[in-house]
Amino acid sequence: MLTAHYFTPTADIRRLTEIAEIKAAFDSGQGLLWVDISEITPADSTLLQEQFHFHHLAVEDCVSKKTHTAKIDDFEKYLFIIVNGIAMTQDEDVFEPEQLALFLGQNFVVSAHHPPFHCIDYVNSMVQRDGRPMKRGSDYLAHAIFDTLTDDILPVIDVLDKKAGDLEEHTISIAPVPTALQDILQLKHSSGQLHRTLIPQREVLNRLSRGEFSLISKDIRIFFRDIYDHVVQIEDLNLTLRDNFDNALSLYMSAVANRQNETMRVLSIVATIFMPLTLIAGIYGMNFENMPELKWRWGYFGVLALMMICVIIVLLWYRSQGWITWGKKKKIITPNSQHTQSERAKSR
Structure with a gap:
């Protein structure tokens, strides 16, 4: 599904529905055009390549359902950026990265993704309300999308933190919960997945904030730096959770070992009591x-x-x-x- 908004040179927000209108706004070099393609299909590659003249390798990364590592490529006239959000699956202990691709030019932003993104819907609602994210330029619009995307990762940290607290109660109980080991390993996997997602994303935001690209104005770099700081904070929280999961695993294994030792102690006592009785009966x-x-x-x-x-x-x-x-x-x-x-x- 394609959605297009155009911030005209006269400071009006228009919603474009025809490809010809979108192409004219794109070629005009004036105002700011934001095109969002949700549930992108191979058929959309024609629009991206023939109408917008984007590099075919970048278009292939957009259309592919494979989730790519966060990266940024400079094509002189535009930047191609891939960032990843975190989506919660039906199993609340499992989180999977979801790719969001962005073409950032002087007067346009083209976003492409397979699943719906809350950050896109949120920024879209802001644009329809007062046009604020588009009034400060394409780089600020990209910042608004990335900022909301980063904020959407915090609920994932909250879920992991709550699960860590529940696991601690289960592992220190007298009888460890049989499913606790599977839960711990699953949460460690989710935390590791989040770590592998955040590390390259942090580098992308760092590059956007340090003046490496002329398309990012000096006034907007500080906003990308703020997102970078948020990602660093989230990663620190995630590392703390990973340590908690490691400790929970150690506690669980210790609890299981102690329970086995207690069982062996009881069996040894019973066997030792019957040893003299067996001797007497044998005699x-x-x-x-x-x-x-x-x-x-x-x-x-x-x-x-x-x-x-x-x-x-x-x-x-x-x-x-x-x-x-x-x-x-x-x-x-x-x-x-x-x-x-x-x-x-x-x-x-």
């Missing part, structure tokens, strides 16, 4: 004719009593070593309870 299970205890009237009950005594001795020894405990639990005194007890002592 009296031997088929010897001369075993006086077998003819004793109370022999059966005596062997059971001996087994019980062995169990009690083993349990008492375990308790003396601190391997098992029983009885009343020690009362845990919290700061509030200490405060209450001190007040009671003073009242006495």
Whole structure:
């Protein structure tokens, strides 16, 4: 779908619907033309190449459904810029980059993308309301699009931060949630995807802000620098989240290992208790004719009593070593309870 707005030399905003009108505004070299192509198709490449005379390699990058790394190419009369937004999939733990391509000239901006972008819709609404983003030139219009695109990444950071808090609760629980490991690995992947998206994008914004291109006026460079600073801040937050996910993974593995150790400890205690019982049963299970205890009237009950005594001795020894405990639990005194007890002592 093609949408075109034209800021005329007389400071009027017109919406163009005919290709001939768009071509005339593009060739006039006056005013500012913004053409947005949503859900771009190979058929749109004809318009970009034959009507706007853009380089065929840049047009191929626009039409391709493959997401390219953020970059900027200087074609003298215009800049070709690719930036990436972050789209949330049906699975809230998975984020995928979405490509936005931009041709930036002295009197035109042509944006092309496959999925709809909130930043395009937002700037479009501003243009229709008062035309403000287009009144300061093509470079400021590009800034408005990139600025909104960057702000739209912040909700992704918020989602990752909330997930990190939930994972911390799951990993430090007595019984780790079975799906926690999969969640941690998925969030680490999403955080890594965000990192790989932001790093080249940060370099693109840095180049736009340092006066490398004549199409970016001196007054507008500071705005691109502001976006660059925002991207750096987002990347710092993302790195902190990546550390949190690494810590959550370590905590989860430690919790699983501790639980396995506890299970092995219980099994070892049970096996050790039955060792003397097995020995006694084995001795009296031997088929010897001369075993006086077998003819004793109370022999059966005596062997059971001996087994019980062995169990009690083993349990008492375990308790003396601190391997098992029983009885009343020690009362845990919290700061509030200490405060209450001190007040009671003073009242006495």
